[in-house]
Amino acid sequence: MARLYSNKTAAHKHIARITGLIGPCSLIFLFVCLIDFNLSARWTADLENGNYKNPVIFADYSDPDLIRVEDDFYMVSSSFNCMPGIPVLHSRDLVNWQIINHVYEALPLEKYDKPAHGQGSWAPSIRYNNGLFYVYFCTPHDGLFVATAKHPGDKWDLKLIEEVELWEDPCPFWDDDGNAYLVRGKLRADILYIHRMSPEGKRILDNGKIIFHDLVKQPVIEGPKLYKIDGFYYIFAPAGGVQNGWQAVLRSKNIYGPYEERIVLRQGNTNINGPHQGGLVQLKSGEWRFLHFQDRGAYGRVVHMQPVEWRDGWPIIGKESDGDTAGEPVNEDKKPDVGKRYPVVIPQTTDEFDKNILGPQWQWQANPKKEWYSLNENPGSIRLFTVKNHTQNGNLWFVPNLLLQKFPAPDFTATTKVSFVPDRANEKSGIVIMGKEWAFLALTKTADGVDIGMYRGTYFQGEDKTEII
Known part of the structure; x- marks a missing residue:
């Protein structure tokens, strides 16, 4: 089980792509993606002049x-x-x-x-x-x-x-x-x-x-x-x-x-x-x-x-x-002449997970299923449930329950708080950058405890574990 909490200590919180992943032999996956921006990372088109x-x-x-x-x-x-x-x-x-x-x-x-x-x-x-x-x-x-x-x-x-x-x-x-x-x-x-x-x-x-x-x-x-x-x-x-x-x-x-x-x-x-x-x-x-x-x-x-x-x-x-x-x-x-000035806003990125629906910025890789997640068990968090996905080589390209959002700026920082309570070895939870080439940091349950690893992959090759931190 992986539970993702909003980080309310951050001054500005924005979400893009992170993962909660669980899976022995890379067959069972679950993903969530969150990103924290500070003010300098926001892309604001309105120059306010x-x-x-x-x-x-x-x-x-x-x-x-x-x-x-x-x-x-x-x-x-x-x-x-x-x-x-x-x-x-x-x-x-x-x-x-x-x-x-x-x-x-x-x-x-x-x-x-x-x-x-x-x-x-x-x-x-x-x-x-x-x-x-x-x-x-x-x-x-x-x-x-x-x-x-x-x-x-x-x-x-x-x-x-x-x-x-x-x-x-x-x-x-x-x-x-x-x-x-x-x-x-x-x-x-x-x-x-x-x-x-x-x-x-x-x-x-x-x-x-x-x-x-x-x-x-x-x-x-x-x-x-x-x-x-x-x-x-x-x-x-x-x-x-x-x-x-x-x-x-x-x-x-x-x-x-x-x-x-x-x-x-x-x-x-x-x-x-x-x-x-x-x-x-x-x-x-x-x-x-x-x-x-x-x-x-x-x-x-x-x-x-x-x-x-x-x-x-x-x-x-x-x-x-x-x-x-x-x-x-x-x-x-x-700016276009619309007769008055309007407040500076950007497309949503932050999600405190304190409502009964996900923020509109979130999208899955396929038709969503209710059994993939819960927003009601602990307000202020999202609980992600394990889903069995038969993919070759742990290839995230074919995993439907990836919860993602778009990159929001040229430079940004992703931050999330994770409650990680693994039941068995090889369960993982972490943060992913997803595309034809993808990479993620993950906590992994091992026989000796928990390690932190970085994983990379491509849409045609699958997962390759490259580094243990």
Whole structure:
């Protein structure tokens, strides 16, 4: 048994990835991850002088999309195999964000009871229409899902509406005449399609039409977001690949095309590679902003915000470059004009385990089970129960009951208090950094007492004990 307590003596407590692990022969595992930050380790985008710095969120919120409804901004991002899935974040100024919900607790398919890395929810889109919030997403081999809610903080109603393979990155659109459409990509195909939908957005009505395919000018085009502005249909879509690509915009007077194309944002002379997939939003003040991700390796896909100007019916995103239609990403800029100042906040990281639910920052590697943990036995702690997992070489990559959260900053410190009461030899409890390469520190019950060891592993090789402290 391992019991993890919040460390209330720390001035600032934030949690990211730690483990409680128990297992003879590395067959039985249990994981929890907690991280403590002091103030200097917090990544705060709000400079509190009227400006902000990028990234606005230094954490892995891949493929962000957003909308504004009155004075509120809502953002969603990919979750892949992590559960609960598709975090919903809220902000009043596009700089200060917090998690308010997830679109689903689990995916209603048995395959997600085990870690299904690279699958699950890809590139969701969020929209508001006729009093309902909609989130659309695809999984690579299951199909097209739609979730609806009266408010983003409510429980979402999730449905699989089209059982198909290889669809990706769907975005709904309701036109002025009430007709509904869905634009999407196809996995590894460099093609954009558009479909008619039923007015309530719950049925696809046709096989779709190809509206863009140009391997020379816009290779690897994906992640389309469809808007109608001043009589033009605009599709914002990244191309060129995650590491070294750019933002393209397609424009047409007819939703079915033909579409003109233009590059509107690229890395240029900056250190912001990509810059990749994102969403456009207009403020009440009339300003426009574009949020997108940048791939930062082990830190994940962090979120940047760029100013947007319009000229001759085309957007220029970021800082304008002389003689180029494409802007460059900014490192710092004026905060959006939302009419007032709002408190500085960041996505949640701390958890005192003093409520009957986990903090919204926590995710498992697969559909969660109630028998994995308890928050009720001792308020202020989480009790983790042993779970038998038949993995080869102790490979954490295939363990479903890993409780994790995203890296919250470039530098941070993880701290937790552990009550470790082992029943037999080889039971372990500790702290893990998890990814394709992973490492953890663990207390291990031995015949002679308890030792402290460091373990490393990879997703293809499994565990290798490298050092006893």
